[in-house]
Amino acid sequence: MNELPAAWIDTHAHIFEPGLPAVAGARYVPKYAAPLNRYLAVLAANGVARGVLVQPSFLGSDNSYLLAALASAPAVLRGVVVVSPDRVDADLSPERVRDLNAAGVRGVRLNLIGQPLPDLFRPEWKAAGQSMARHGWHLEVQASGTQWSALAAALSNWPSKIVIDHLGLPHAENPKAIHSVLQLFSQAHVWVKVSGPYRSSPQEAADMFARLMKAGSTDRLVFGSDWPFTRHEDQTYASILEWGRALAGEELFDRMMTTNAQTLFGWAGPTYCRRAEPALQGPRD
Secondary structure: OEEEEEOOEEEEEOOEOOOOOOOOOOOOOOOOOEOHHHHHHHHHHOOOOEEEEEOOHHHOOOOHHHHHHHHHOOOOEEEEEOOOOOOHHHHOOHHHHHHHHHOOEEEEEEEOOOOOOOOOOOHHHHHHHHHHHHOOOEEEEEOOOHHHHHHHHHHHOOOOEEEEHHHHOOOOOOHHHHHHHHHHHOOOOEEEEEOOHHHOOHHHHHHHHHHHHHHOOHHHEEEOOOEOOOOOOOOOHHHHHHHHHHHHOHHHHHHHHOHHHHHHHOOOOOEEEEEOOOOOOOOOO
8 A cells, every 4th residue: 555645636527326317308318327436436546536526417407416425525526516597596596506615516517418508698697607706616518519609708708717528529520619619718717628538539639639738728727537438438547547648748637637626626735545556447447
């Protein structure tokens, strides 16, 4: 057993199990379990200290499973929730944001793939953004194609931090979308998650990363494993770490997983833990 600095933070993972109520019309509902204890074991086996749980899209705005996980391991977890577009004023009222913040939540996710775009200029969204900003939260956006240009004005004027999921899901056949993401990243309140190369393609992800390096500050890049790689379960945790390290280089990758992530999520610096050698490997991990 070796005592090692445990500073790394994985900013994007999902947990779930069969039997949780899925939303009607969900594009994909996994048949397997990805529970918290397994995720924590994968983190420990790979030398990662802390993790961020992002509400899976197929569970909709019922964040109870995620919130229970945060309560069980508050020192090592933060969360990003989903809210109902019809209940923004209630789900993100000042009182609710305060309570969720105390529970470890640090952001709200909009997965807009195949969905109508919300009008973020509406009063209820503007009020929600102000409440989120007071607590240092971010709005995490997964979008693609023409959605990015349609969202650009609202995201540029959003009062809290913005996080772009999965490098913006770049596709070479849609250069306007890539341009919109790069323009957004040039703004000081916009961050990007370096994650999910298999959700576009490794080459498109690498090309986008190189362009992001020129468009904005590398202090606003963070790494997310996207565990357990839904729809791409042939990935392993070790391989996705190696992809990030090879893409960014050792120094930047370390910053993405330490100081950058700490800044985005308002977390303190390194703690120490004991880790077994060598790292464990398991199915889909």
